[in-house]
Amino acid sequence: MVHVIKTDEEAVEVARTLARGFAEGAARRDAERILPVAEIEALSDSGLLGITVPAEHGGAGVRTATLGAVIRELAAADGSIGQIPQNHFWYVDSIRENGTPEQREFFYREVLAGRQLGNAAVDARAPDGSRRRARLRPGEDGGFLISGHKIYSTGALFAHWIPVIAVDDEDLHHTAFVPRDAPGLTVIDDWDGMGQRTTASGTVLLEDVHVPADRIVAGHRTYERAGTFRSFGLLLHAAIDTGIAEGALADAAAFLSGYTKGGWPGNELTRVVEDPVVVQLFGELAVLTRAARALLESAGNVIDEARAAIANTDDPEEAARWEAEAAVAMAAARAHADTAANRVTSEWFALAGASASLRSHNLDRHWRNARTHTIHDPRRAKVHDVGNFHLNGIAPARPNDPRSRRR
Template identity: 50%
Template sequence: MTAHVIADDAEALAVAAGLAEAFRTDAPVRDAERRLPYAELEQLSASGLLGVTVPADHGGADVRQETLAEVFRLLASADASLAQIPQNHFVYVNVLRRQGTTEQRKFFFGEVLEGRRFGNAQSEAGTRHVQDIRTRLLPLPDGSHELTGVKHYSTGALFADWIPVLARAEDGNLYVAYVPRDADGLTVVDDWDGMGQRTTASGTVRLDAVTVPADRVVPHHLTFQGPQLHGAVAQLLHAAIDAGIAGGALAEAAEFVRTKSRPWFESGVDTAAEDPLLIQRFGELDLQVRASEALLGVAARAVDTARDELTDASAAEASLAVAAAKAHTTATAVLVADALFEVSGTRAALDSLNLHRYWRDARTHTLHDPARWKIQHLGRHVLNGTRPPRHGLL
């Protein structure tokens, strides 16, 4: 594959806006028929968007996180499933940036600039909690490793060229192994049956004694031994997806009311769009969407500031800003996707229109990690000055 190389932030945003418009057209049908977006992902790869966070000294645009968040918001406003598929791609590009060796960065950043996609094999089911990782990376006599385990919610893996796998070594520390999609012993099972995010193919990855060369393994545990932005970057993109769902649902509702809704007979107006009660409700919803987008921007700029000068204080501020954005966008996405039906009326509930995809996507995606814990960390900080913990979900 030959991918375009995007030059700067402005071009990244223009490309994302163009792709969002293209992806929007068939989004309802893809969701309704669970038509997996292979062609659309090839477009995404060819566009160069997957390489925009590659550092400049490796040939990338190294865009600001504020730009990356807006890219995800734009894509999610059109198709939340398509937007979520590359979320882990950028997370694991970031892992290489932080912990990869010179040779690892040179190789994998080259792959990314050529349009190669990273998936993920991170979460596991049936464990005590999300950080109870039981997949094992064991040493072999020749210096390579053997990888064994089962992963769930593996968004992007089915479409990936490389699958980063989170595993524990004999010493109990966390590592990321970058495994080719076609590696012997690796199987991706398309068994995702969530009510929302239907075309993410977030199924199962099985690893049966997969051999991994030593130069494909990164010491992820070192990420959390000092100030870090791993969790903030990952959560920022999730918040952007939720903000995009909310914005997309609001735009869909407005278009529906303008073109398809009838006014309530008591309103005394000729069109639904002139109904003062509907105007009031749309104003309230727009206020929430604007607030979410504003918090998303504040959070992204906090991450950029921390990247420029990473300290315990700047990392903590970035994590808290992202936590605030994520808590707000979580609520807004569900609120607006639900209100779409309230303002549009009975016809909006027709299954053939598939307007419920916004609610299904919002309700499913916002389950990724609980917003109540974001608020808990905000409260601890404002009351007691307690900095947030260093982990990958904050």
């Protein structure tokens, strides 16, 4: 029986409890590329996958900042496990945004029962570099057929439902929710990144997969109006990066606390943590990490405030202003989390000796995870959005909309 979480506080506590167990085998899972099948089952059973289901549908309806804290706790324990449910929560939000009442009722029940949503969004490229876009074609009984080749499908291997992005005859994108065991759907575990090694972010192949019409959500509607959907989903990446930084900082502190230097004639044995230079430099890394955590929480609060304001206004300019505030808050959190994750996971090694690099410790996994995860959505784009907003009054452009909006 899957537990149903009812409060924000309970969600964070459950995440912390799970994270303690996940951390114990994280180094070995990374080193040997052991997929976290049992851990993801525990995540499903814990009730955490249902925490964003609105209270009126039986969920906790947690704040975005709370969800960020949950993802951060999981990522601190194991960066891959922190990333696997990110798309799940994004697609739950897409159902809230664009699903019919019947679709919401059905999928909210599924999620509260521990069913996980995966991901098949990114189309593979053709030889000329263009995307070979998955398409919806009319099928039998009013349904549709989908064929396509998807890559970077994080979470699909573990999922019960795989949301597939496909376009219709007018090139409008839709999300088709396909059962993991649907005929014609194949998930291939061919992810071979240097970091985030156990996310199973591999390939999904679809060959004339039938999808009933009531399992298709018109995702294109999201970007036809002001909203917080994109900021909500992308902020979870900042939570992953912040968690990776926190996990690295904790492992670094544990290693350094038992590390000594010197001990040969003329050089007294001393504990490295008593070196004021080491303390200073470690403090700088801790400041970076704490600031990332603060920006993550602040951005989550802005997103919730913006979501409520947009829902309660009929003024398009007011809605656009709040959409911009959410997008900029998200971008600032993402940019700083990127810096914190990459610096913390790398620079602490300078405070230790060569033994910190031993493969048996596998402490470099934090850097590999940070570097791998942060390059998929470049920091430079987020910094540009923040700068353009504060300097020129231009809000980040909405996806599929080339227009920028002055505030």
